[in-house]
Structures are given as C-alpha cells and as structure tokens.
Amino acid sequence: MATQKLRNFVVVAEELNLSRAAPRLFVTQQALSKQLRDLEEAVGVRLLDRSTRRMALTPAGEAFLASVREALAVLDAGVAAARSASPGGTVRLGFLMGGALELTTPILAAFSARCPEVGLELRETGLADPSAGLADGSSDVAIVRLPLALPDLDVLPLFVEPLVVALPPHHRLAGRASLTAEDVVDEPLAVGRTDDAVWRSYWTLDEQRGGRPPGLVRETTTHTEELQLVAAGLACSITVAGARRHTPLAGVRYVPLTGVPGS
Structure with missing residues (x-):
C-alpha cells in the first residue's frame, strides 16, 4: 500500500472536504476521490461516509486513521535514522x-x-x-509543477502559484482585469506535448470544460515556445503568474485566471 495514499487519507480526514483537501495535496478532486476508493478497496471496509452533506469518518475510518498516523510516524523516524547513519x-x-x-x-x-x-x-x-x-x-x-499522473508520489509542497492567461497583445480579452475558464475554453491553446494525461488535462482546463473537448491545441516542448506562439497571435496559454517575471516576452499580456486551483 503506497505511503502517499495513506498521507492523502490523513489530509482528507483532517479536512473532511475534498475541495479543501485536493489543493493541499496538489491533486484534482477526481484523482483524490479515486485514491480514496482504491484505498477502501485495498483495506476492505468503508472508511468515509459520503452519504451526508458533510463527509465523515466511519468507525472503521477512525480506527484506521489512528493506525496510519502511528505507522507514518514510525516510517518517517526510520527514514531519518537511515539517512543520518x-x-x-x-x-x-x-x-x-x-x-x-x-x-x-x-x-x-x-x-x-x-x-x-x-x-x-x-x-x-x-x-x-x-x-x-x-x-x-x-x-x-x-x-515539478503539479498535478501529475503519479498518484503514489511523495510530495513536499513548496508553494502554490496562481494561474494567468497569456494572451496576444491585441486579443479581445487582453484588457480584462481577470478571466474565468469559461472565457477561454474555446480559444486556441498552446500546451506542452506530453504523455502525462493528468498534467495535460490540467493545463488545457479539461475539468472546467464540463466534458467539452478542447478546440485547436498547438503542442510545444518548452515554455518559451508556448509564449512565442502567444506573441505571434497563434494561441493563448494557461501558465503561472511567475512567467511574467521569468520569461518576459514583448507584447504578451498576462491576465489573472480565477476559479482554477493554482500550481
């Protein structure tokens, strides 16, 4: 049983709310919900009661939580001891x-x-x-930037950065103070060419599309390529706010994207 799934269970037990737990763990709610189902299947009992408006631990979940916390504490102490030795x-x-x-x-x-x-x-x-x-x-x-298609990854969050939409200088949305996913889901997007479906889905706003397939997608291999496409007026890009500082490109406009968890 992967330790990261156990650590994720502890966070869910603390929050008792997937919408709050998922950002703490840098995963989507769907991915976290699947991890919980897999964990319950592996343990063989229901750990969380989802039948009410408020998520709650079952009696089995309470007992399991106490054991998991003890086990993780022992594991972490063992890892620290091994490293020091x-x-x-x-x-x-x-x-x-x-x-x-x-x-x-x-x-x-x-x-x-x-x-x-x-x-x-x-x-x-x-x-x-x-x-x-x-x-x-x-x-x-x-x-790395999360989320990734690696559910058993041990993650130590460093920071969460809000998202922005990188737009061509004369784009109709470039003068807006902020944008929502609905504003840009039909725009051509520049996105990294990768086999990681979870990562790609996040940056193409699949969760916010409500099942609608993305329109024109231009694949790139670097952030610089993405922004070159944006500057040329060939696409928009969903990126992090720090791109404005780290990869400045003349003419590209950055507009805050609201309603989407940061990375």
Missing part, C-alpha cells in the same frame, strides 16, 4: 524547466548548505516530461 552519496535532482522559476537557484543553494556531504546531479527537462525524471526513475527527487 549513511551520509554522503549523490542525489539525482530533476527539475522541470521553469518549475520553481527564480526559486530554483536558492533551493539548490540551501540544499547544498544543509547537506554539504551529498552530491547533486542535475537534470533539466522540458514539457515532454513534466515529472522531471520521476516517471522513468532517472531522478531521485524533482522540482
């Missing part, structure tokens, strides 16, 4: 191009200062692999 080595660190934007450098510097005995092997990836090497095992740890 075996210092050194090399960590393969993947990072998605633009994953943490300007915070990437201070993150690496802080790690090196805290763990000087550990070597860092860096691997930068483009949009084709938003997991930055985690999916194929070529990275031990990675700085």
Whole structure:
C-alpha cells in the first residue's frame, strides 16, 4: 500500500472536504476521490461516509486513521535514522524547466548548505516530461509543477502559484482585469506535448470544460515556445503568474485566471 495514499487519507480526514483537501495535496478532486476508493478497496471496509452533506469518518475510518498516523510516524523516524547513519552519496535532482522559476537557484543553494556531504546531479527537462525524471526513475527527487499522473508520489509542497492567461497583445480579452475558464475554453491553446494525461488535462482546463473537448491545441516542448506562439497571435496559454517575471516576452499580456486551483 503506497505511503502517499495513506498521507492523502490523513489530509482528507483532517479536512473532511475534498475541495479543501485536493489543493493541499496538489491533486484534482477526481484523482483524490479515486485514491480514496482504491484505498477502501485495498483495506476492505468503508472508511468515509459520503452519504451526508458533510463527509465523515466511519468507525472503521477512525480506527484506521489512528493506525496510519502511528505507522507514518514510525516510517518517517526510520527514514531519518537511515539517512543520518549513511551520509554522503549523490542525489539525482530533476527539475522541470521553469518549475520553481527564480526559486530554483536558492533551493539548490540551501540544499547544498544543509547537506554539504551529498552530491547533486542535475537534470533539466522540458514539457515532454513534466515529472522531471520521476516517471522513468532517472531522478531521485524533482522540482515539478503539479498535478501529475503519479498518484503514489511523495510530495513536499513548496508553494502554490496562481494561474494567468497569456494572451496576444491585441486579443479581445487582453484588457480584462481577470478571466474565468469559461472565457477561454474555446480559444486556441498552446500546451506542452506530453504523455502525462493528468498534467495535460490540467493545463488545457479539461475539468472546467464540463466534458467539452478542447478546440485547436498547438503542442510545444518548452515554455518559451508556448509564449512565442502567444506573441505571434497563434494561441493563448494557461501558465503561472511567475512567467511574467521569468520569461518576459514583448507584447504578451498576462491576465489573472480565477476559479482554477493554482500550481
């Protein structure tokens, strides 16, 4: 039984609300709901009562929660002990191009200062692999943008950044103070070419489309390519607010996107 599913169960038990738990875990509500169903199937009992307006733990869920918290505490203590007993080595660190934007450098510097005995092997990836090497095992740890199609991933949130819509300079929506998903679902979109369906679905606003397929989608391999398409008036792009600072491009307008969880 994957430890991340157990950690996610603890968060759901704390919130008793999927709409609040999902952003904490950087997953969609649908993905989290499926994880809970899979967990209940593995345990063999119903852990959560969803029959009322307010989600509640069943008696079995209460007992399971207490055991899970104890087990995770023991596991975390064991991992810490093992690491302290075996210092050194090399960590393969993947990072998605633009994953943490300007915070990437201070993150690496802080790690090196805290763990000087550990070597860092860096691997930068483009949009084709938003997991930055985690999916194929070529990275031990990675700085990424969620959500990803890796339900058993152990996640340590660094920050959540709001989304914006990158628009051509003369687009009819470029002068708006803010936009909703409904405003842009029919616009041509530039999005990363990847096999990660969960990641792609998030950036093409599939959840907000209500089952409607996206219109014209132009695939790219880097954020710079996305913004070049935007600047040329060939597409819009859903991106993070930091793109304005990290990848400035003349003419591109950035308008806050409301009603969609940040990344």
